[in-house]
Amino acid sequence: MAPPQPPTPRELFLAFLSVGISGFGGVMPFARRQLVDRKRWITDGDMTELLSLAQLLPGPNIVNVAIMLGTRSCGAPGAIAGVLGLMLVPLVLFLALGALYQQFADVPWLKGAFAGVGAAAAGLVLSVGIRFAHALKPRGWVIALGVASFAAIALARLPLPLVVIALAPLGVWIAWRREG
Amino acid sequence: MESSAEAGTLLAHLAVLSLVSVGGAHAVFPDVFRLVVTERGWMTGTEFATLVALSQAAPGPNVLVMALIGQRVGGVGLGVAALVAFCLPSSVIAWLAARAHFRAAGTRLTRALRNGFAPVTVGLVLASGFILATGAGAQTWIYAIAMVSTVLASVTRLHPLWLIVAGALVGALA
Numbered sequence: 476m477a478p479p480q481p482p483t484p485r486e487l488f489l490a491f492l493s494v495g496i497s498g499f500g501g502v503m504p505f506a507r508r509q510l511v512d513r514k515r516w517i518t519d520g521d522m523t524e525l526l527s528l529a530q531l532l533p534g535p536n537i538v539n540v541a542i543m544l545g546t547r548s549c550g551a552p553g554a555i556a557g558v559l560g561l562m563l564v565p566l567v568l569f570l571a572l573g574a575l576y577q578q579f580a581d582v583p584w585l586k587g588a589f590a591g592v593g594a595a596a597a598g599l600v601l602s603v604g605i606r607f608a609h610a611l612k613p614r615g616w617v618i619a620l621g622v623a624s625f626a627a628i629a630l631a632r633l634p635l636p637l638v639v640i641a642l643a644p645l646g647v648w649i650a651w652r653r654e655g
Numbered sequence: 656m657e658s659s660a661e662a663g664t665l666l667a668h669l670a671v672l673s674l675v676s677v678g679g680a681h682a683v684f685p686d687v688f689r690l691v692v693t694e695r696g697w698m699t700g701t702e703f704a705t706l707v708a709l710s711q712a713a714p715g716p717n718v719l720v721m722a723l724i725g726q727r728v729g730g731v732g733l734g735v736a737a738l739v740a741f742c743l744p745s746s747v748i749a750w751l752a753a754r755a756h757f758r759a760a761g762t763r764l765t766r767a768l769r770n771g772f773a774p775v776t777v778g779l780v781l782a783s784g785f786i787l788a789t790g791a792g793a794q795t796w797i798y799a800i801a802m803v804s805t806v807l808a809s810v811t812r813l814h815p816l817w818l819i820v821a822g823a824l825v826g827a828l829a
Contacts, residue, residue, distance in 0.1 A: 499714050499819040501787075503780070504808065508815065520773075527772035530779060532752055534745025535679040535718040542746055546753035554750050558742075565715025566722055566738065570731055573723045576709050584827045589712045591826020594788060594797045595818045596711070598804025601784035605809045607777045617774045624778030629785040635678040642775045650771030651763070 481548040482516055484556035490514055491541050491560035496568075499592060502537045502561070504599035507606065510544070517544070519610035526607075531643065537561065616653070620646050662729050665691070666740040669721060673744040680718040680741070687724065697728045718742065796829050 482490065490509055498505045503526075510516050517525070522540075529539035541561050545553030579585055611617050620642060627638045668690050672683045684707065691697045698706075706727065710720035718741065725737025759765050788801040804818045 495715050497714060497816055498716065499712070499816070501711070502716050504815050512812065523773045523776055524769045526780070527769070527776040528752065528756060529749070530678070530776060531772070532745065532749050533674055533676045534742065534749055535676075535716055537716050538718065538742060538746060539749040542749040543753040543756075546750055547757050551750065554746075554753070558746065561716060562719070562738070562742075565713070565719055566735070569710070569713060569715060569719045569722055570726055570734055572709060572713055573706070573726050573734070576705065587829050588823040588827040589708060590797060591800055591822035591824070591829070592712050592819055593790070593822075594800035594826070595804040595822025597784050597787035598801045598806075599784075599808050599815050599818060600787060601781060601801070601805040602808030604777055604781035604784055605805075607773075607780060611773055611777060612770075620774040621778040621781075624775040625782045625785070626778075628779060628782035635682060635779070638779075639677065639775070643772050646771030646773075646775050647767050648771065650769075651767035654766065654770055 482514070482553070484545070484549055484552045486514075487541075487545050487548060487553050488556040488560035490516075491557045492564060494537075495561040495563075495565045498537075498565075499596060501596055501600060504596075504603050506537060506540065507603050516548075519606055523607045523610060530639065614653075616646075616649050620649075661695070661697075662733050662736070664695075665697075665725065665728055665733070666736055669737055669741040670744055673741050674748070676741070676745055680720055687721075691724060691728065698724075702727065794829075796825065800825055 491506075494502055494506045494509050507519075507522055511519055511522055525540050525543050526536060528543060529536040532539055538558055538561065541557030542554040545551075545555070545557035547553075608621065611621070624638060624642050627633045627642070628635065669687070672686055676683045688700070688703055692700050692703055703724075706723040707720055710717050710723060713719075719738065721741045722734040722738040724734075726734030728737075756765060756768075784805075788798065800822050804822065807813055807818060808815060
């Protein structure tokens with residue numbers, strides 16, 4: 476999964492900077508587009524692997540993805556560059572908005588705009604799931620596991636740690652047996 | 656704020672939560688709420704919900720809500736400190752795990768980890784899109800925006816920002 480030319484800390488910083496400032500309603504769709512489609516540093520399959528690990532670990536998924544891609548590319552400096560790129564500009568923006576927002580929270584059209592952003596962002600997340608699903612091998616157990624984890628969270632509303640602890644080892648065990 | 660003792664309480668609380676924040680900031684909201692609203696009364700429940708909504712609408716990782724919470728409790732300095740307190744412990748763990756994982760790349764175990772966990776991750780991503788779509792408000796136009804956005808983002812290379820802007824415009828006029 477190593478790309479021919481791993482990105483430098485500077486390139487990682489700039490790539491995650493653009494992900495951070497465009498990431499409305501959640502950054503993962505923007506990260507996938509930047510890292511997979513534009514930079515071509517990783518494939519959809521690699522991105523799913525990084526996100527799998529990110530989800531297994533404590534901490535925000537996108538921060539963990541930046542750390543893991545940075546570490547893989549050029550060690551700790553890459554990890555630090557990715558996280559700083561992701562956070563610095565939005566942090567300044569957030570602190571400014573936080574000071575302003577209290578006064579405008581009840582304006583009706585602004586509430587509508589926020590709901591519209593939320594709906595569009597939900598669609599973006601779904602499209603990321605669809606693109607990732609295309610990168611999977613279409614086996615029976617793969618589909619069953621994907622459907623089970625979707626249903627457990629989206630329909631049964633079970634807690635995430637519980638679902639991960641139950642399904643992840645099962646998937647790894649099946650993959651170990653079938654494809655070792 | 657108030658005092659450095661209270662700043663210390665908030666930062667220590669966030670640093671501990673960082674270690675168990677599997678799933679990110681959303682997973683620990685109930686516990687942060689308990690500290691800053693229920694126990695300490697540093698803000699109201701409505702203010703807390705407003706900060707969360709703002710963090711989802713503004714560009715950037717949603718974890719930045721921790722900076723908003725810190726800022727509300729004790730100003731800009733505590734905002735930055737709160738974000739660092741929540742991100743640093745988990746980041747060190749992620750760095751160590753990444754080093755171990757990539758050193759072992761290509762072994763049967765890492766292949767099993769990759770292939771076995773991937774379908775669960777895809778299910779989780781789809782589930783979070785589903786929950787966001789249904790949580791944005793139970794109105795027809797909300798579902799319509801979510802569906803159009805899903806289709807366009809899946810079959811075109813359109814920049815996601817156009818869909819976000821379109822969603823905001825439709826929402827403001829609806």
